[in-house]
Amino acid sequence: MKFKFWGVRGSIPTPGAQTNKYGGNTTCIEIRTANDDLIIFDAGTGIHQLMQTLLPQMPIDAHILITHTHWDHIHGLPFCMPIYIPGNKLTIYGGQDLKTGEGIERALKVQMQHSFFPIAESELKAEVSYKTVKVGEKFFIADATITPVLLNHPVINFGYRIDCDGKSLFFTGDYEQQVNIYTPEDREYLEFEQMIEAYVDSLVSIIRDVDVLIIDSSFTDQEYQHKKNWGHGTYTAAIKLAEKVGAKKLFFTHHEPTRSDAALDAIYEELLKNNQELVCELFVAQEGLEVKL
Amino acid sequence: MTDAEAKFITYVERMPAFPKSVHKVIQLAANVDSSAKDMVAVIESDPVMTIKILKVINSAFYSLPQKITSIQRALVHIGMNTIKNLALSVAAIGVLNPHNKAEFDTGLFLEHSLAVAVLSKKLAERMGVPLMYSSDYFVAGLLHDFGKIVFAEFMPHEFKLALQQSKEHQIDLHLAELEIMGINHAQAGRMLALKWELAENLANAIDLHHSVAQGDLLVNCVFAANQIAKKCHIGSAGNPIIDALPAELISLFGMSLDELIISLGDMSLIKAEVQQFMQA
Ligand SMILES: [Zn+2]
Numbered sequence: 199m200k201f202k203f204w205g206v207r208g209s210i211p212t213p214g215a216q217t218n219k220y221g222g223n224t225t226c227i228e229i230r231t232a233n234d235d236l237i238i239f240d241a242g243t244g245i246h247q248l249m250q251t252l253l254p255q256m257p258i259d260a261h262i263l264i265t266h267t268h269w270d271h272i273h274g275l276p277f278c279m280p281i282y283i284p285g286n287k288l289t290i291y292g293g294q295d296l297k298t299g300e301g302i303e304r305a306l307k308v309q310m311q312h313s314f315f316p317i318a319e320s321e322l323k324a325e326v327s328y329k330t331v332k333v334g335e336k337f338f339i340a341d342a343t344i345t346p347v348l349l350n351h352p353v354i355n356f357g358y359r360i361d362c363d364g365k366s367l368f369f370t371g372d373y374e375q376q377v378n379i380y381t382p383e384d385r386e387y388l389e390f391e392q393m394i395e396a397y398v399d400s401l402v403s404i405i406r407d408v409d410v411l412i413i414d415s416s417f418t419d420q421e422y423q424h425k426k427n428w429g430h431g432t433y434t435a436a437i438k439l440a441e442k443v444g445a446k447k448l449f450f451t452h453h454e455p456t457r458s459d460a461a462l463d464a465i466y467e468e469l470l471k472n473n474q475e476l477v478c479e480l481f482v483a484q485e486g487l488e489v490k491l
Numbered sequence: 492m493t494d495a496e497a498k499f500i501t502y503v504e505r506m507p508a509f510p511k512s513v514h515k516v517i518q519l520a521a522n523v524d525s526s527a528k529d530m531v532a533v534i535e536s537d538p539v540m541t542i543k544i545l546k547v548i549n550s551a552f553y554s555l556p557q558k559i560t561s562i563q564r565a566l567v568h569i570g571m572n573t574i575k576n577l578a579l580s581v582a583a584i585g586v587l588n589p590h591n592k593a594e595f596d597t598g599l600f601l602e603h604s605l606a607v608a609v610l611s612k613k614l615a616e617r618m619g620v621p622l623m624y625s626s627d628y629f630v631a632g633l634l635h636d637f638g639k640i641v642f643a644e645f646m647p648h649e650f651k652l653a654l655q656q657s658k659e660h661q662i663d664l665h666l667a668e669l670e671i672m673g674i675n676h677a678q679a680g681r682m683l684a685l686k687w688e689l690a691e692n693l694a695n696a697i698d699l700h701h702s703v704a705q706g707d708l709l710v711n712c713v714f715a716a717n718q719i720a721k722k723c724h725i726g727s728a729g730n731p732i733i734d735a736l737p738a739e740l741i742s743l744f745g746m747s748l749d750e751l752i753i754s755l756g757d758m759s760l761i762k763a764e765v766q767q768f769m770q771a
């Protein structure tokens with residue numbers, strides 16, 4: 199199994215001189231199994247470039263796993279050229295909307311409404327199908343086993359674990375560990391604390407010993423003090439989770455949109471300096487970076 | 492599913508929540524500075540809000556290894572934003588009319604439900620239930636009589652008759668309901684809980700809160716809490732009959748109902764806690 203980052207930015211694309219190194223496209227990760235089956239995490243703007251490179255290999259058979267339907271994770275979908283070309287096969291996976299019960303087809307239908315996009319979803323030429331992801335229900339894509347995990351974010355968000363060819367990888371999508379909504383004086387404080395612990399324990403048991411963790415690490419600890427409940431994690435929380443899980447490699451991603459390459463380099467250097475004893479290897483996700491497992 | 496059950500389900504879909512929580516939810520949602528714990532407090536003090544939110548989550552995530560049994564637990568899994576959103580969609584249905592045609596006092600009903608919630612959580616704590624599961628006992632107590640407000644709202648004439656018969660002949664309300672409507676509030680609640688993929692033990696607690704045939708601790712605590720609330724006159728849900736504790740429960744709690752009430756200490760503290768929830 200190998201994987202490649204095509205978009206590592208959070209919230210909004212940030213092209214420009216300040217972000218040339220790590221890249222300005224929003225979330226998209228390509229995964230290739232040993233058999234060359236194609237699995238894609240999220241369809242941020244990074245998916246456009248990925249799909250362009252696939253044009254010579256058409257017809258393609260892509261499995262796109264959407265973590266959640268915020269723009270930065272679906273915005274590239276209408277710009278995947280292969281969906282307009284007959285013969286291609288695209289299967290899009292994602293959770294259902296809790297209120298309406300709609301499946302992941304809404305990610306395309308909403309974006310392709312007449313006011314917002316010139317082509318309607320019904321006019322797609324490829325064979326596009328949608329699959330609803332269910333909590334705790336594993337599913338299979340070729341030789342890969344996918345385990346979806348519900349993770350805290352302002353909208354339903356699934357992290358996905360992939361097991362394939364004896365290797366494993368987990369991507370959080372967007373994730374903030376729930377903070378205790380009570381203060382120590384409240385009678386519910388301890389009870390809630392225990393619920394959070396139990397939840398983290400169950401998360402850890404699902405992703406234990408993965409080879410690679412790719413985690414939403416939008417904020418530094420200092421920034422986080424003002425960004426609680428925004429739905430994003432910190433570098434520190436990511437490292438803690440990686441340690442608990444016993445992961446071999448950790449990639450920080452979903453870079454904060456105003457974060458320049460220089461700032462990211464400085465943060466990375468600091469993290470390496472402060473975590474020299476860590477068994478897990480630390481990396482910053484970077485557009486174009488490919489990793490073989 | 493019988494006709495009565497099918498009808499009941501369509502009623503519940505249209506069931507509005509209590510006026511106070513509807514207003515509070517809208518108010519809190521409009522204020523960016525409002526705290527998550529305030530929103531949780533409002534939702535968990537309203538049986539309609541609570542059951543509808545648990546419904547959406549458990550129906551969608553029916554394959555979760557552990558059912559989501561309380562609003563706090565839901566929050567840990569899906570975050571405040573989604574919970575708030577679900578509460579708003581319940582609020583959008585409208586408010587429960589306090590003057591239903593059954594002449595069933597929904598204020599007293601709410602007080603009774605909250606009293607049973609608070610008391611069954613207290614009993615659970617005394618029985619050594621781990622802290623993180625004690626909110627399940629609160630929820631079970633809160634929801635045990637849920638079926639009654641649905642009857643009051645959508646089958647007012649039949650329910651009024653059941654209330655009258657129960658009072659006049661001093662028979663259990665659930666027996667009168669069964670005779671008049673072909674379904675009682677406990678059966679209706681159980682059916683709903685199962686259809687909505689709520690936790691099995693919650694469904695049991697609702698179903699068996701009038702019989703302690705083979706109850707687990709949750710059932711037993713709700714049963715005892717219900718009798719205590721009635722005996723101490725905290726709110727009212729229309730049933731004049733107070734059951735004694737059966738032998739199994741006397742040995743479980745190590746005392747009779749009256750002794751249990753005394754051992755709970757100052758009842759005015761429990762009443763104050765109930766009032767806090769009423770005001771939440
Ligand atoms: Zn994002």
Ligand SMILES: [Zn+2]
Pocket residue numbers: 266268351372429
């Ligand atoms: Zn997001």
